[in-house]
Amino acid sequence: MAVRVYLGDLRYNYSGVLANDCMPLGVAYMKAVMDSEDAGREIDSRLFVYAEKLVEAIRAEPPDVLMLSNYVWNEALSHYLFRVAKAVNPRILTVMGGPNISLEPERQLAYLDRNPHLDVYALGEGDFLASHIVRTFMDAGLSIGRLGAIGLPSATFRNPEGHAAIDETKPRHKEVEDVPSPWLTGIQDEFFDGKLAPMIETNRGCPFTCTFCVQGTKYYSKIHHFSVDRIKEEITYIARRIRSHSPNMGTLRIADSNYGMYERDIEISGHIGQMQREYGWPTFIDATTGKNKPERIIKSVEKVSGALVLYQAVQSLDEEVLRKVKREAIKLEAYKALEVHMRGRGLRSVSDLILGLPGETLESHLRGLHSLLDSNIHQMHNFQAMMLKGAELESLESRELFKFDTRFRVLPKNYGVYEGEKVFDVEEIIVGTDTLSFDDYITCRKWHLVSSVFWNDGWFEHIANLARAFGILNSEWWSRMLPAMEGGNAAMRGFLDAFVAETRGELFPTREACVDFYSRQENFERLQNGEIGDNLMYRYRAIASFHIWNDVCDAAMDATRALFEERGVHRRIPDFDAFWKDLHAYTKLLHASGRDRDEILSSDTAELHYDFPAWLASGRLAEPDGFRFPERTRVHFRLTDEGRRELESALAVWSTHIKALSKMVTRIKVDWQVRECVPARTDEAVAA
Ligand code: SF4
Secondary structure, eight states: OOEEEEEEEEEESSSSSOSSBBBOOOHHHHHHHHHOOEEEEEEEEEEEEEHHHHHHHHHSSSSEEEEEOHHHHHTTHHHHHHHHHHHHHHTTTTESSSSSSOSSSHHHHHHHHHHHOEOOOOOSSSSSHHHHHHHHHHHHTTHHHHHHHHHSSEEEEEESSSSEEEEEEEEOOOOGGGGGTTTTTTTTTGGGSSSEEEEEOOEESOOOOOOOOTGGGGGSSSSSSSHHHHHHHHHHHHHHHHHHOTTTTOEEEEEEEEEEEEEHHHHHHHHHHHHOOOOOOOOEEEEEEOOOHHHHHHHHHHHHOBBEEEEEEEEEOOHHHHHHOTTTTSSSSHHHHHHHHHHHHTTOEEEEEEEEOOOOHHHHHHHHHHHHHHHSEEEEEEEEOOOOTGGGSSSSSHHHTTTTTTEEEEEEEEEEEETTTTEEEEEEEEHHHHTHHHHHHHHHHHHHIIIIIIITTTTTHHHHHHHHHHTTOOHHHHHTTHHHHHHHOOOHHHHHHHHHHHHHHTOOOSSHHHHHHHSSSSHHHHHHSSSSSSSHHHHHIIIIIIIIHHHEEEEEEEEEEHHHHHGOOOOOOOOTTHHHHHHHHHHHHOOOOOSSSSHHHOEEOOOOOEEEHHHHHOOTTOOGGEEEEEEEEEEEEEEHHHHHHHHHHHHHHHHHHHHHHHHHHHTOOGGGGGGEEEEEEEGGGOOO
């Protein structure tokens, strides 16, 4: 009888929303290799992504080998499944693999000691190693003890005396083309279920050395490319299958560390553009674009009709911080060149900053935000530095060197109840260093909320542009928004206070304290309701966008008006009061919001004195008077056909619950939520 192997890359699907909606890739490669090396059909392997299905399968048909991935978002879930398997049959070989393990060999050994239900930890890339482990286990007569006596390359395991042993990580397999395609072999077919998004990689590795990232270690420094022909074939295969099996799925994920940085990426993007024309997919490409070679990246972005947003992961704009995290090879000038280029072509650009990196201070972080704003960046994502096991920053030496103050918090939506047991995955983040106090951390988070609400989705882009037309910097405008919330109406103050309280409340001193807290039934129910434990930035952006949009708009417009009056702008715009009143109404109605589907998809009307779309399109922002209607005119605000269709699809995939909306805001295009403003027919014009 064939040896039964279950391979899992597990996602939580308990909260009603998938915590991670990528199709599995790493384990799919492992299965592809296992199948290709198994001419005698001695191995019967199956893939799993949903934990519930795997529990059922383990109970109904226990495997001989259970191999599960270990990422920061599924470590506890994988361990839970290993315990289930061992309880069913202690002879099942349990194997974990993945980047989420500390770099130091002694800590890798200690990991095995802390987890007695785990037999093997596979270190490094697993494509061929997984197959090798299964074959060695077969050679050992399916005996875990004899396997330990034979030993394994690039793994920790227990020797015959039961002590943890290690064979240190072996270099990567150079020929990635030796790994059969999990797409073209049909292995991924079962995951086109309308919920999971396809994820491909065109190459592996990263030439940069950032210490906060696993890919920054020497192990990943060489780039291994899959052939362009294979990538094109895979993309075509996926496009066809999307159309036949999950037509609502618009996303393509590209897992590369630096997509667009290589000449060949232009050809790949061209092929994706062809798929868009033939199959209407993808409408959204989630990829981290490269850090150098701006001219190539721009060509890639331009080939995929707005689906790929330029993603400039700067992480810090402080040279000293970049030096401390070994990221100085990435030149800030390249970002600036890209930014200028993208702006000129009307393309959107996104940037990342990480709070809590070594050497960063409150002042340097705010300077970085201001600098990005004044470079006219479209979006600034603000992340907190995570202690990623497998990255140099997580080593004991780095912790001591930079005096990291770390806390633990549950990963949003990464929890579930399996056969009565509550399981949570928890992340460790940096909330203080020798240069950043905890209070500074909280202050920075408030500014991040400002970016999230008032900048990133461009809801007030035309207002900031107007301010700029009168010599007010983006950063000056943006700096008024935190005071606007602090001194705003009860809804806005409550919004900010709740955010700060949750920012403090989500942090725990230890992993165990975090798990204990959420395990208590009353807290677990609040977690389930989405009251606590969600991604706060997304959640509050969703609240601002859908639930309290009118208050948000009032706060921004009132604060801008006060700034204009301070700078004398109001005297430079004729009939300012009427203009501002209309602009305020226009800005409010432009954005589709609401608490249910019908409200979100609804239309509205207003009577305005100005042709705002024509004024904005003209670029003559300092001269609104030239765009007055001859008489007060009724205008309609309604979603575009594309916006309505895409929002409807997104709401069908997600739902209008705040938990779902907070995930949805990261998946929809900003433009879909913007209503078009169209004058009513002339016979509808009203007397001024
Ligand atoms: S952060 Fe990005 S550039 Fe730096 S090592 Fe990681 S993948 Fe490479």
